[in-house]
Amino acid sequence: MAKRGYHHGNLREALVAACLKLIEEKGPTGFTLSEAAREAGVTPAAVYRHFEGREDLIAEAAKQGYEIFADLMEHAYEKGAPSALASFEAVGRAYLAFARRFPGHYVAMFESGISFQRNPDLNAVATRALGVLERAAADLAANIPADRRPPPQMFAAHIWAMSHGVVELFARGSPGTRSPFPPEDLLETGIGVYLRGLGLLPPDQ
Template identity: 45%
Template sequence: MARTPDTELSERRGYHHGNLREALLEAARRLIAERGPAGFTLSDAAKLAGVSPAAPYRHFKDREALLKEIAVQGFQALGRRLEAAARAGGPDGFLAMGRAYLAFAREEPAYYAAMFNTGHPGGGGSGDDPGFNALRQAVGRALGSSDPQRVTMAATLVFALTHGLASLAAPGSIAMPGGLDDPERMLDVGVHALLTGLGKAP
């Protein structure tokens, strides 16, 4: 009999291989991608991981703890992408970061949904967030400004624009049912207009 994807997941990452925590996180990401953050239970994650309903409590006290860990991992993964984009982007690092952000939202829908739809903080303007710090530095270079308040405001506006476009471009968006044809192009135009306006501001 052919093995199902769920069976393969259980065999590859299951509790009997000593990877219960990782198996539960992987199962939860799959369920979030399919059903959304509110569309599954801890028992559903356990079933998909191939373990008993009681097994998840070895690592997570409840479903919210599991979601929080996925959100934290998502912010860490996004931060790494943004930092890499900033380094590779040169003078236009902020544009490269915006495109990397859009790509992350498109390629990692489970992480993205957990990060911004479960109420768990972890980025987007935090002074301790490496991704936002890299964006702030790139925006400061683009503006030719070292004023921390001005640069932080500009970086926050760029983040807000990027996050808004990523949310509208997400499959199944209620606000934009037809999706966006070219969010990358819209981002480039919007960020250029935003930074040009801020650069002219007194």
């Protein structure tokens, strides 16, 4: 097998690509570092030039995922302006779109057991990405009277939990989890129910 990493000088990225492919096929705990090396076309020993082990490799995949995720979330947030509601809804849709388009990254980020506090670079980019959702929540919550206003972190966590649930149950094609409604509709109506409960949408919207 050709050692692609050596020939093209992209061993690190080849290993991350192999990791993402194996995550999609087998899950984050379903493959070994040797399998990732074989998928990348290098010897297992070569992996240790760049990564301490499998978790370190998955953490790099997660970091790259958060970078993409942060860019998408920020773009969605800015695209929705000047309406705080439009920005908030756009961020929710971007979350679902990311999970569908980048399933390997999504699993590495949220389902691998890798803490985003594992290293400073991962923590920084994860904080930036999730901060977009908190910022959108804070903007929208500003329309709620102060005595009834939830903390932005709580507001964002509720929407994050709802978005993640829709992704897990209905957007990934898991066996036995089909819904008669598109995931986008489930998320939109769920957010609508939540926002109406906070008085941010009229009853008939």
